[in-house]
Amino acid sequence: MKRAFPVIRIMDQNGKMTDDAYTDQIDKDFARTCYRQLVCMRAFDRKVINLQRQGRIGTYPGFEGQEAAQVGSALALREDDWMFPTYRDHAASITFGKSYNILSSWNGRLEGHVPPEGKYIVPPSVPIATQLPLAAGAAMANQYKESTQAVLTYFGDGATSEGDFHEGLNFASVFQAPVVFFNQNNQYAISVPIWKQMHSETIAQKSLAYGIPGIRIDGNDIFVVYFETKKALQRARSGGGPTLIEAVTWRYGAHTTADDPTKYRDQKVENEKRRRHDPITRLALFMKEYGYWDDTWAKALEEEVKAEIDEAVKDLESMPPANVSDMYDYMFEEPTWTIEQQKEAYMNFLRGDM
Template sequence: MNEFPMVQYIDQEGKWVSDEEKLSQEQVRTFYYHMLRIRTFDKKAVTLQRQGRLGTYALFEGQEAAQVGSALALESNDWVFPTYRDHGATLTFGADMAKTFLYWNGRLEGCVPPEGKRIFPPAVPIATQIPHAVGVGMTEKRKGTGAISIAYYGDGATSEGDFHEGLNFGSVFKAPTIFFCQNNGFAISVPFEKQMNSETIAQKSVAYGIPGIRIDGNDCVAVYQTVKKAAERARAGEGPTLIEAMTWRYGAHTTADDPTRYRDQTISDERRKTTDPVTRLALYMKNEGLWDDDWAQSLEEEITAEVNEAVEKMEAFPKPDVNDLFDHVFATPVWPIEEQKAKYLNHLKGVNA
């Protein structure tokens, strides 16, 4: 839509196409480092799952620019509300890598952020984290802390009531919240055009009287600059912003999914050649004389070592306590849970007898 043109700073050929000032070499290298880091993590996680060393895993390869650019635009005291696919953003924001692996092994410890990091547990139910993000934003506004919140979600979440309720509350109370949609074209198996009759998600902002911006989600600089401006606006008391980042997920919805049943996977093969976010930034760096082969090789080795070390820590972690399945459901134990716990523990005794 003409009302919501695509914001882009670096095109697919790695050329600067914005009138704004270019970023420094240090900033661009930071973007590249984080994108390569989370891509390496993602590939390792898929391998571990296929080897039976990790549980069902939600892939994000192809969405690195959207997650890195947005996370780097935040300040350390801000709040991050991720979905099950935004561990790239949380890792960039400061989440522990070994514990992120633990999360994908179903471990309670994987939901606990490092001290001082305001990262909400990943929301598996679709869109439920959006009202939470608004509520926290409203709280920080009343406290006068200057902190903001960002809610990550996909295009499918915009078909849920929580999305609309969150936007309405955020708009009415001018919550310092960023609604960050990664539109990868599919809500699991349902393509965008079968989900809604709207041409864009950004246009949904009109109904709530807030700014809506559509960006190239594979352009890390465009994501970073747009989110940074939205954050500044939120901190100034001007309310929320809806951002639609157009991107693509190369692989399946999760490792338990077969995308060939509903999507032509040759599109992913073509996109790897034309719109890949990591390749695009590397092309830009080469065009600008910011690339160094030795630096890139050293970076790759450093990241690979970090990921392998995180895997070792994850696999060396003490065995989980079976009581965790039951003891953290309610603050005060209730009889149905206690009954289930007793039956399961008795079953384990029989198995181990």
Template sequence: MDLMEQFPLIQLVNGEGKQLEENPFITIANAKRFYEQMLFSRMFDRKAVNLQRQGRIGTYAPFEGQEGAQIGSALALEDGDWMFPTYRDHAATAAFGHSLVNIFLYWKGCIEGCVPPEGKHIFPPSVPIASQILHATGTAWAEKKKGSDRVSLVYFGDGATSEGDFHEGLNFASVFQLPVVFFNQNNGYAISVPIERQMHSKTIAQKSLAYDIPGVRVDGNDVFAVYSETLKAVERARNGEGPTLIEAVTWRYGAHTTTDEPSKYRDQRESEQRRQSEDPISRVEKYLRAENSWDGHWEEELKKKAEERLQQAVTEMEKTKKSDEGLMFDHVFGTDVWPVQEQKERFFHKESER
């Protein structure tokens, strides 16, 4: 069988909002819940970009266009499960209960931004590519040894599948049948490198074959399909049936970060075309309209509440005092080593001369 046939793109609601097959999760209530979360996430993302342009936070990694993949997967988790994000997965972490203030503080360079609310198992955003895969696998192993039913969900991009950590994590999770869901957001580019320059494989999902674990390829812009397939994978993990690799095929409209210029390596007209035909938020709106359940006043109220919530978070973020820069030297090793100590002394010497 051709691998594209073996790993078909699972889609429940198409870009026109048409339901393609029966599924218990395609309901008006779920559609409104997904829409509210995705709309808020997009408003958060745009707010963060504006704050960066104004110099109020540092370099930022936008995610507009990937809301369906992040929200659909995050809502499949239960309290007590573990989430391991990249530096781009703030829609997922916010939906899972992270503090908006702390998410903003992360991008302001404050150590508080790495701290989740009490009782929330959310790791700090991982900047080194694919390293969080090993953290998720190790945590899943610990939970299995404890006899709990807690699950790890780890996010990573297509570029991460070129790293050794990806293969080591999948292999270890497969050998020990660990409760971890590997969630890949494949947007076709690792910064400026297109996926065909990264791998000869037709899909990322097929990489599951090497480790004899389930692999699923889903339309990442179809929040219903993402939620349904992630929930299946989470339930398998929770029931002791081992790991799953999910490839969510999506598209990010803008830059890799606010320091990037995507028009140098891809035709941005494609982004606009995809926005018209594949957008995860407008897809849910079209579904609700088709079901005669769309309410423009409801949408405006959601926007108003979201803006108030975001503005409150920004205000709190800007009240927080600047972090002690010396903290970046203090937790590299368990005990001080002389090279780090020398760097710290040089840093503060230069600061005193300013």
């Protein structure tokens, strides 16, 4: 018998609650906390893309449109939980406590990958899906230590076509590891639409193969993201094992700044259609509907966020240039002869000796 995986939401596209059970759990302070972080992360993302276009940082993967999926899920974490992000999950990492220093990683600096003291935020994996078995392993380690820490790991729709996705879910399932697999289905694995890279109707249904809970949520509804992720994390830390969450969302821009999305989709038509369900617009409508909105507060917030991000960019550009040796010296604890050989060849090239 075919099992359906409908998209769950608790706030519709006009900002109205569809499930009254959550009304009492969402007050003005929480709504404003969510809104501030969404606005801040969008401003951050747009600023960084501008920096790249001006040649002030390297290639960058934008996340505009996916803010609610990242912010809502990160807010659900406990302070001592673990996060395994992808290279696109800056909003999640910053929400969970990473500083704006994350920017420096796109200028080749190691500091951008270092989390604050006491935070378990693993540096992002660039090869697709390789973080999933690692997240399962970290969760298993927490089990062995009898810790109540849970693990949240992110991945895109394209990652579900990788072997590491299946290995990670299988290990977590077999050992009932306390990990939540959070998929941001932004509809495109670089340039390939989801309907071309998989035949299954949903990503959530892949949970059936591993005998774990799977749900499909509206990734642009920050409230459903928060509450469903929180439930899954609580289930994980209480011995209930892993959960697969598919958050259906959309990225407005390119896969990275090295990509041209107009080559594989109609940016104008698609984005105009998706903007009607924008996560920030939807939350603003909710706040107006329930009396939490204030024009003066919203305007002041924009100025505050702009100043915050401008200061972060100033800090970034006050740093000395990255040390080219870092990419060789920290590959292994002790560099192998092959790494040493590559380093010597590249250094000679930079000096003009070749």
